[in-house]
Amino acid sequence: MFFTYLRRELRRRRKAALVVASGLALGIALVIVVNSASAGMRQAQGKVLESLYGLGTDMTVTKAAPPPSEGGRERPRFNFDAQDGDETQSSDIVMPQGFETLASSTVGKVADQTGVAGAVGGLSLSVLKVDGEFKPGEFAPRENTSGGGGGTGGPQGEVRGGGANFDVNSYTVYGTDTAHQDLGPLTSSKITDGRTFETTETDAEVAVVDSAYAKEKKYKVGSDVTIKGTKFEIVGIATADSGDASANLYIPLKQAQTLSDSKDKVTTVYVKADDSQQIAAVKSAVQKNIPGTTVTTSADLADRVSGSLSTASDLATSVGKWLSIAVLIAAFVVAGLLTMSAVTRRVQEFGTLKALGWKSGRVTRQVVGEAMVNGLVGGALGIAVGVAGAYVLTAVSPSLTAEVGSAAAGPGGGGGGMIRAGGPAGQAADKAIEIALTAPISAATIALAVGLAVTGGLIAGAFGGWRASRLRPADALRRVE
Template identity: 65%
Template sequence: MFGIYLKRELSRRKKAALVIAMGLALGIALVITVNSVSAGMTQAQGKVLKSLYGLGTDMTVTKAQSAPKAGSSQGPNFQFDAKSSSSTKQSSDRVMTQGGQALASSLVAKVAAQKGVSAAVGALTLNVTKVDGSFTQGKAKSSTSGSGGQQQGGPGGSSSGGSQPQVQGGGASFDVNSYSVAGVDVTDQELGPLATSKITSGKTFTSSQTTAKVAVVSASYAKSKKYKVGSTFKISGTTYTVIGVATPDSGDSTVDVFLPLKQAQTLGDAKNKVTTIYVKATDSQQISTVKKEIQSNISGTTVTTSADLASTVSGSLSTASDLATSVGKWLSIAVLAAAFLVAALLTSSAVSRRVREFGTLKALGWPSRKVTRQVVGESMVNGLIGGALGIALGLAAAYAVTAISPKLTAQLGGTGGGTGGPGGGPGGGGPGRQSASTTMEIALSAPVSLTTIALAVALAVTGGLIAGAMGGWRASRMRPADALRSVS
């Protein structure tokens, strides 16, 4: 009886039911869209942070650069020999550590032994500034004046006429090339700067190449230098062979050349030193606890987590994320509240127009609870219909965002100082990269999770219950006499 009556009443009031359902659908669709876009923002930020860290890295351990001593200079210093040849080619490499003060390699094992740490790997980041070019000597020339070629001098004799010799021509032409080098622990490449890239040509290091003079170069650097697998290049007189080309998972690589850690330590005159320790926690939910553990047991170090880095990301990605978090969520809440209120008012209004119907039902013996159940049942159906429409609209909006894939930019690594950037990693500042920033382009997607769908269903049921409760309360207060008074 309940089902039959419910179906008949909804069929009779299709327009009213559709208006209520559409109101709820718009609110639910907006909630789904905002949640899916926010999830896409989180994924995009994860890609950005992954480019700073490595795959599976939860935090880094570094040490802040100490202040330079008075009168000392940390800038590049080049010295060239003066030679007598007319055109002399000169070339010099200046290798400096960047990303903070160097740490002892023994700290890697100490960090790995801390409670909550799953793995720890050390890396050394260098900046190489290469200057090459040539000097060209000038030639001294003199010009004479006067017809006699000589003029009488004073009592001491005579002096030759003419002007002083002048140097003509000569000069210097030098090119300056600066690039970054990262020393990678070849025995554990799942963490560290190379973990954020995949080898697209050639191969990566093997665990036996700890001292081998081999290199992996980034795809962008290989393109600019026309390097390929088998190419060779020199750093400070040491020749390295390219064995692989690495392409970052997202954006541009912040490292140009990857070398085995021991080779990088030799180049940077930093034996048994690292600049960054990449750390993976055993439980991603306990990262803050692990951070405190490392800071309390290893003094003088700076521990930076992905949450700390998230605040350093700027650009349109950060702006859009803030909008989705603040404006978007508050807007969806406001629209959803308005949809619930409109549904409740429309249901209550519909009940007031059914005075004769409900009064007659009560006169026939229907108790108030049965009348209330009838109204709540109708509202629940309207809510479920609205939920289904809202899910469909929300999925369509999320699919449209993913299909369009708007590009968002993220700027990271700009410090404006001489020390390393957040975490001291390759993306940071440092000598040769001061005030530099890396700009990445991220394609925005809007993934819809099962949790979001479940939330939409819960909102649909809630909206139906709210509307049904208000309408049912009003219907339960009607008396049979009200039906008689409404008869004209």
């Protein structure tokens, strides 16, 4: 009887039922789109942080920047030997990023801290290469116009022409521990040609080159690249997952230390925690037990991500959230008022049913049942519209930018493109990264939509049931003509 009457009343009032369901569907669809967009932005920010940290890295340890009064290393100088005639000159300056390094023993100290699952050191380098040629001037004697043989004490001529033509090229190099390649910037890239380092190549003259840099310089597997007089064979081409590489070249750590005169030194220690919930405790332990270091977690780095990605994320998190709540409240209230209005128009019907023996509870259950069906229909429509909206957002896929500000810069700053290889606490300029936005639909989002549909039906049913419970048989008799 209950379901028969329910089906008949819903069919008879399908226009009113569709209005109620549509209002709920609108609010539910908006929640799905906003939640999906927020999830996509969180994924995008995760990609930014992942490319900066390296896969699996929870925090990085770098040397604390010294006070400005203490100064830093001497700035780089180029020295060329003067030669007679046209002479080609070339000079490479290889320097650690930010000029600040830690002893390699720091890696072991960090690994020994409670809660640390693994620690790997790396050396981030900036290479400045200058090559070109000097062209000496030519001596041109003065012409004798006096007719008297000229004086003996004055200048006999002048130097004309000459000069220099030099090209300056800068690129970045990351020294990786080939025996422990599970942490660090190289893990955020995929080998697309050739191979990665072998664990035995701790001091080999081999290199892995970023695909974009390889295309620019026309490098391929088997090519040679020379750094400060040392020739490295390219054994692999790596493509960054985020589209923006951590470094132009990757070489074994010992080779990087030799080239930069940084024996037993690293710029960054990449750390993996035993438990992601204990990252803050591990950070505190490292800072306490290893003085003179700066520990940066992904949460710290996220605070420095700005640009349109951050703006859109903040908008979706704040404005989007409150807009969704406001629309949902409005949808629930409207659904409740429409249901209560429909009950009011059915005074004669419900009064008659009560006169025939229906109790108030049975009438209330009938109204709540109708409202619940309207809510479930609205939920189904809302899920369909929301999923379609998320799909359109993913298909359009607008590009957003994420700008990662540098930490407190060390003396002399750092290599402009090295913030990734140096880690989040590296001393570098802001880095702009472009990310394509997606709007993934998760099972949790669908479950939320179903919960909202049920909640909307219950609220509408509560309004209508309250009104129906107050009806009396006498109300129906007053309206009988």
